[in-house]
Amino acid sequence: MKAFRGEPSIFTSARPxxxxxxxxxxxxxxxxxxxxxxxxxxxxVRNGELVSVIGPNGAGKTSLLNCITGYYKPQEGQILxxxxxxxxxSTHHLTRLGIGRTYQNIELFPGMTVLSNMLLxxxxxxxxxxxxxxxxxxxxxxxxxxxxxxxEELIDFLEMQSxxxxxxGSLPYGMRKRVELGRALALEPxxxxxxxxxxxxxxxxxxxxxxxxxxxxxxxxxxxxLVEHDMSIVxxxxxxxxxxxxxxxxxxxxxDFVQNHPQVxxxxxxxTSKIE
Amino acid sequence: MNGKSKxxxxxxxxxxxxxxxxxxxxxxxxxxxxxxxxxxxxxKAYGIWQTYHWKDYFRYAKLVGMGLISLGLKRGExxxxxxxxxxxxxFAELGAQSVGALVVPLFTSAVxxxxxxxxxxxxxxxxxxxxxxxxxxxxxxxxxLSHTRRVIYTDPTGMRTYEDDPWLISFSQxxxxxxxxxxxxxxxxxxELWEGKPDDVALMLMTSGTxxxxxxxxxxxxxxxxxASKWLQTAPIGIxxxxxxxxxxxxxxxxxxxxxxTLCGGMVMNFPETFxxxxxxxxxxxxxxxxxxSRFWEDLASKIRxxxxxxxxxxxxxxxxxxxxxxxxxxxxxxxxxxxxxxxxLQWLGIRIVSRPLMDRVGCLNFRxxxxxxxxxSPDVIRFFRANxxxxxxxxxxxETCGIFQVQPDEEVKPETVGKPxxxxxxxxTEDQEVLVRSKSVFVGYYQNPEATAEALKDGWFHTxxxxxxxxxxxLLIIGRKQDIMRTREGEAFSPDFIETRLKFSPxxxxxxxxxxxxxxxxxxxxxxxxxxGNWAEDRKIPYTTYTDLSQQPAVEExxxxxxxxxxxxxxxxxxxxxxxxxxKLLDADDEELTxxxxxxxxxxxxQYKTLIDAMYSDKTEVPVKGQVRYxxxxxxxxxxxxxxxxx
Numbered sequence: 013m014k015a016f017r018g019e020p021s022i023f024t025s026a027r028p029x030x031x032x033x034x035x036x037x038x039x040x041x042x043x044x045x046x047x048x049x050x051x052x053x054x055x056x057v058r059n060g061e062l063v064s065v066i067g068p069n070g071a072g073k074t075s076l077l078n079c080i081t082g083y084y085k086p087q088e089g090q091i092l093x094x095x096x097x098x099x100x101x102s103t104h105h106l107t108r109l110g111i112g113r114t115y116q117n118i119e120l121f122p123g124m125t126v127l128s129n130m131l132l133x134x135x136x137x138x139x140x141x142x143x144x145x146x147x148x149x150x151x152x153x154x155x156x157x158x159x160x161x162x163x164e165e166l167i168d169f170l171e172m173q174s175x176x177x178x179x180x181g182s183l184p185y186g187m188r189k190r191v192e193l194g195r196a197l198a199l200e201p202x203x204x205x206x207x208x209x210x211x212x213x214x215x216x217x218x219x220x221x222x223x224x225x226x227x228x229x230x231x232x233x234x235x236x237x238l239v240e241h242d243m244s245i246v247x248x249x250x251x252x253x254x255x256x257x258x259x260x261x262x263x264x265x266x267x268d269f270v271q272n273h274p275q276v277x278x279x280x281x282x283x284t285s286k287i288e
Numbered sequence: 289m290n291g292k293s294k295x296x297x298x299x300x301x302x303x304x305x306x307x308x309x310x311x312x313x314x315x316x317x318x319x320x321x322x323x324x325x326x327x328x329x330x331x332k333a334y335g336i337w338q339t340y341h342w343k344d345y346f347r348y349a350k351l352v353g354m355g356l357i358s359l360g361l362k363r364g365e366x367x368x369x370x371x372x373x374x375x376x377x378x379f380a381e382l383g384a385q386s387v388g389a390l391v392v393p394l395f396t397s398a399v400x401x402x403x404x405x406x407x408x409x410x411x412x413x414x415x416x417x418x419x420x421x422x423x424x425x426x427x428x429x430x431x432x433l434s435h436t437r438r439v440i441y442t443d444p445t446g447m448r449t450y451e452d453d454p455w456l457i458s459f460s461q462x463x464x465x466x467x468x469x470x471x472x473x474x475x476x477x478x479x480e481l482w483e484g485k486p487d488d489v490a491l492m493l494m495t496s497g498t499x500x501x502x503x504x505x506x507x508x509x510x511x512x513x514x515x516a517s518k519w520l521q522t523a524p525i526g527i528x529x530x531x532x533x534x535x536x537x538x539x540x541x542x543x544x545x546x547x548x549x550t551l552c553g554g555m556v557m558n559f560p561e562t563f564x565x566x567x568x569x570x571x572x573x574x575x576x577x578x579x580x581x582s583r584f585w586e587d588l589a590s591k592i593r594x595x596x597x598x599x600x601x602x603x604x605x606x607x608x609x610x611x612x613x614x615x616x617x618x619x620x621x622x623x624x625x626x627x628x629x630x631x632x633x634l635q636w637l638g639i640r641i642v643s644r645p646l647m648d649r650v651g652c653l654n655f656r657x658x659x660x661x662x663x664x665x666s667p668d669v670i671r672f673f674r675a676n677x678x679x680x681x682x683x684x685x686x687x688e689t690c691g692i693f694q695v696q697p698d699e700e701v702k703p704e705t706v707g708k709p710x711x712x713x714x715x716x717x718t719e720d721q722e723v724l725v726r727s728k729s730v731f732v733g734y735y736q737n738p739e740a741t742a743e744a745l746k747d748g749w750f751h752t753x754x755x756x757x758x759x760x761x762x763x764l765l766i767i768g769r770k771q772d773i774m775r776t777r778e779g780e781a782f783s784p785d786f787i788e789t790r791l792k793f794s795p796x797x798x799x800x801x802x803x804x805x806x807x808x809x810x811x812x813x814x815x816x817x818x819x820x821x822g823n824w825a826e827d828r829k830i831p832y833t834t835y836t837d838l839s840q841q842p843a844v845e846e847x848x849x850x851x852x853x854x855x856x857x858x859x860x861x862x863x864x865x866x867x868x869x870x871x872x873k874l875l876d877a878d879d880e881e882l883t884x885x886x887x888x889x890x891x892x893x894x895x896q897y898k899t900l901i902d903a904m905y906s907d908k909t910e911v912p913v914k915g916q917v918r919y920x921x922x923x924x925x926x927x928x929x930x931x932x933x934x935x936x
Binding site: 013014015016017018160161164165167168171173174176223227230231 | 336374375419442443444448458561562564565
């Protein structure tokens with residue numbers, strides 16, 4: 013019944029210690045030949061926080077995300093996830109540890125359905141190997157059902173019922189971004205990294221996405237790191253905002269603090285008027 | 289059509305005893321008889337059809353009832369429902385009725401002001417709201433809702449931040465309260481349940497207020513059980529047959545079936561997953577019977593035709609052949625002529641190869657009977673579906689008669705008539721051609737409106753307000769609303785409804801309003817159908833932007849003029865339309881131009897658009913307009929355009 017909806021079992025049945033996410037970035041420096049993308053970055057994300065990373069274009073925000081999710085290997089510094097050094101680990105290792113992300117330029121398979129795309133993320137939680145799968149044993153069937161149930165709950169949470177069997181390539185941009193989020197959530201990430209989730213969306217689509225992200229963070233304690241340009245959204249939903257400029261962290265603090273910070277204003281606007 | 293062949297009819301004993309019980313009492317009896325073996329409801333959630341058995345149905349309704357008592361509900365108080373189709377709707381309705389409350393469903397599409405007026409009119413002590421949207425409407429006017437003690441919301445999405453408000457309580461919390469009270473006082477529910485009497489008013493429904501203030505129709509348990517037993521005896525339906533619930537809960541159709549026929553007959557109520565998936569879910573269920581508006585069938589017919597156009601050569605040829613054969617058979621049948629053997633054989637082939645798969649594709653394969661009501665349907669559309677072996681028939685009924693009481697019998701389906709009355713129904717036609725009905729299903733009266741009740745109900749005869757006449761086969765033919773019958777300057781009587789319906793048979797015309805009272809000739813406002821005319825324009829590479837733009841395009845004007853000229857050929861001279869205007873905006877309920885059930889409020893529209901109407905009776909060929917539009921959120925915008933007056 014609709015009276016009992018909105019409680020995905022991956023959240024309700026998980027123990028708090030299973031979803032714990034503490035991220036620590038120490039002294040991170042990333043260079044591409046002569047260009048220094050990131051210089052001595054220090055960042056802490058505590059369990060259950062929604063931290064936004066903002067800054068002008070080219071400030072190094074996506075580079076930071078790529079370091080955290082294993083695409084780039086920094087020359088100096090460390091990344092600790094739940095106390096473990098994950099700096100040199102590969103991307104697929106990191107997903108197993110519980111770091112999931114969405115991509116700025118949607119990385120879904122356009123020729124596959126929404127369900128299939130989301131199902132891909134479940135490989136991390138798959139208990140069977142090719143032998144048992146090829147025989148499609150009862151235990152494999154049960155597990156497939158369980159995965160499908162998890163996905164359906166996420167589809168219900170993200171209100172995507174009408175598109176579940178549609179090819180991703182045929183969906184409007186805003187819905188694809190939602191499927192992207194769905195795929196990341198299907199991973200059951202401890203830390204969710206979002207790379208410009210609101211880019212290119214209409215006002216209505218943004219409102220829906222904000223609703224989902226806020227629900228994830230406030231009701232289900234999802235730890236999130238968000239890179240975003242839409243200031244009004246960033247300022248209203250973040251617990252903490254970190255500002256980058258030219259690869260250097262120039263400010264960090266509450267949204268109010270950051271909004272009035274002179275260096276931040278200067279980085280964006282070049283003068284001392286307040287950012288709205 | 290022979291979808292599901294076996295009908296498991298409800299037994300005679302149960303059927304004849306229905307009138308002795310209230311609807312919740314019948315629910316108890318059904319749960320005892322059909323228990324956990326038979327399905328009572330299905331709701332599509334999480335991608336699969338979740339089932340509720342009769343025992344579940346009874347249990348949840350009981351918990352709602354007990355929950356309401358726990359909150360302080362007293363017998364005789366009123367409960368308002370602002371809910372969408374779903375199990376919670378039926379649990380809430382029967383639950384409230386079972387503990388002596390009177391239920392009034394309101395439209396979820398109504399604006400806050402309308403809802404508040406409705407709730408205060410009945411002094412609803414409790415209101416069931418579907419979701420955050422409805423709750424927000426109520427919260428905006430909380431100060432005015434002094435009678436309402438609590439608001440119970442079904443869907444908890446987005447309600448987390450409202451948890452502190454003591455006025456609000458979730459449906460699941462209500463069930464918990466009910467469970468608790470039932471544990472403490474296990475005898476209480478039964479006691480309350482059996483205090484109900486069949487003549488108690490169960491439900492009140494708002495009638496469409498085409499003229500002024502909408503009235504509240506009081507329907508008793510006996511009204512519903514009588515109507516249900518008539519249907520169960522005569523229609524090809526039985527236990528576990530499927531009904532899909534997609535029309536608003538504030539309308540008589542789903543109420544008549546939801547707490548009437550399906551409850552008394554052991555049928556299954558099926559609820560789609562979301563609004564967007566409704567078409568697909570409809571197809572998955574393949575319901576046994578449906579009562580729908582003519583618009584539903586017309587849209588379905590156009591959809592099929594459009595899809596066939598895109599199909600491959602072989603499919604199209606097969607389709608065309610089967611349609612030709614089907615139509616021949618249907619025409620011979622309606623003229624009661626003999627059908628030659630070879631034609632029968634070809635028809636059989638056509639059904640197997642084309643019709644059955646086609647109907648299956650749109651979810652219509654399992655219909656034993658399909659009814660269309662509300663407005664006369666285009667004869668072409670009826671022939672189309674009957675040619676494809678779908679038993680589509682016309683019917684007629686009103687809220688005040690607890691739904692439909694006139695149905696075309698299987699062997700006698702003709703265009704334009706509404707057939708014969710159901711058993712136990714008496715019909716009379718007065719001198720001024722008004723239809724009167726008398727039966728046990730006729731309503732109790734209008735709430736707090738004895739004058740209107742006295743006018744409508746005399747000696748048990750309900751005055752429908754519709755004008756009609758009998759044809760040679762004894763079938764009833766509805767002309768239109770009696771009060772809408774107008775006279776031209778020459779004294780010629782005409783029914784605007786009659787002409788409007790025929791105009792709306794065209795897929796390009798969504799709405800039409802005829803003017804001409806006391807005038808020399810008849811004129812009309814036409815609302816084009818944006819979807820169909822848009823497609824037509826795209827096919828001819830005519831660019832357009834908004835509705836306003838499309839409606840004023842010269843090519844579109846020619847198209848509509850042609851459609852109107854076609855209808856004119858079917859009308860006697862004094863009734864032919866002379867001048868028309870394609871309105872720049874769709875008539876809308878939010879602008880109070882239509883009722884919530886889509887009927888035109890003539891007087892209001894007349895006053896609003898007086899300048900345009902006067903212009904049609906002058907020499908003008910165009911009129912500059914500055915019109916107002918009310919948007920969904922209540923803000924008002926203006927449209928400025930020039931409207932052309934076309935001569936047919």
